[in-house]
Amino acid sequence: MNPLPNDAWFTEVFDSHASAFSLKVSEKLLDVQSPYQHLEVYATETYGNLMVLDGCVMLTDRDNFLYHEMIAHPALFTHQDPKRVVIIGGGDCGTLKEVLRHPGVEHVTQIDIDEEVTKAAERFFPSLVESNDDPRAELLFADGVKWVDDAPGESIDVLIIDSTDPVGPAEGLFKTDFLKRCHRILKNGGVMVQQSESPLYHSGSIIRELRHDMREAGFNSVATLPFPQPVYPSGWWSVTLAGKETDVNHFREDAAADHDMPLQYYTRDAHRGALVLPPFMRNALA
């Protein structure tokens, strides 16, 4: 692709909250219309490479560690002994890399509907795919909802929904019916985690509804963990955990404090702190 003019910016407008975030870009590296979505990759001036899906920022080199660590490690340190992990979405493979850092994990299946995302990660985000050759990793390109339907009951320890926003290809991943299907394939003691949008923008809407729907689907505990994420709307994001016959408000604190993973954001204390919601969120979720 061609270099862009010196003053070129990529801007994502969040219509529903009348705000926008921009990064200065020096080059467009990829522009692909897959069967599912419009995929772009840019070189930015200060955030490394940037991946965009249907006009929404997915990740940058500079700050994706926040999201990927927070969607993976709280769930894995909450489960008592995670061996079989499934990732729905996550085609950039950054979540897969974090999951594979856990030595007790025996098998991880990643099911993303769009192979173009993984191809783009392989070309432009090499650090995210560096664990793809791990013999424990299985990469499938298929419909995650159908995969869940076809999976045997009570066969999974941790289920990670690493999806785009609840519009477009990921819309079906935010429905009660899907959550019930997820509940079915988790073993007792299993943990599900889903990215759940902005604490500032969505506490009274998407997050509250997701927590309600998780309980409706049979999960007996839920916990929403906020964390900073500069390139996402409002710069503040969240994941929501749900437990099947387990309390996701507690985790293996000793293991979370004593490991040799080279993490940049997640700590036992960050996990503890994230479990106690700010009063404005508690009120909005009530």
Add this chain to the structure above:
Amino acid sequence: MNPLPNDAWFTEVFDSHASAFSLKVSEKLLDVQSPYQHLEVYATETYGNLMVLDGCVMLTDRDNFLYHEMIAHPALFTHQDPKRVVIIGGGDCGTLKEVLRHPGVEHVTQIDIDEEVTKAAERFFPSLVESNDDPRAELLFADGVKWVDDAPGESIDVLIIDSTDPVGPAEGLFKTDFLKRCHRILKNGGVMVQQSESPLYHSGSIIRELRHDMREAGFNSVATLPFPQPVYPSGWWSVTLAGKETDVNHFREDAAADHDMPLQYYTRDAHRGALVLPPFMRNALA
């Protein structure tokens, strides 16, 4: 002032990090060139009113609670018994309001160089000035650096530097020499706190230098606390505390958990969590 066209946006560009944040605005409510800075107030579509100084977002109705709670309460719950508090800057009076929530505080002096900021807060941010008539509050419009020089030694319990960025009128507030003068007027056991920019953008520069300069100025302990702040660069901000013969890595946890202040973000657990820095920050600060 006149209504703006339907597609009008206020945008702050952060040149040094080649990123930008925008809010859709419906009306410009104020445009004043004071002797010190260019002050604008806009009505936004979803963030309430917005105050801008020299082109930089200062605050909005919607999310200022994050910054104001985090610059006030960690410092006040760290000091063992704060009675005399001084705020340098803070002309919007939001920090003053948070400080006055503490019943043990006997006197708060706020010294902002620019009275136009307070006048704008009175007109367009009434919730921020609602404690200005508290008999414990003293509002001065003067040079904060000079005020500190003229203050008696060891006369203050908590000193809050609630300034703009370290360029323009606030530049002098980020120098070692000023920190030494602050150290002089604090009693033993005193706590100073300063807004210290973005964990993502400034850990290896402004934050590291400020912590170094605080130690050089005679403070025996420092602690940087990150927190979300959607309208500031990167959506993630920090305050840095410094103690004079006291350890700012500990605070009055029981008091922070048991009070009747109607806070929206600050909790004992948020304070605890913020005291443990993410590994990437620890590395950048080392």
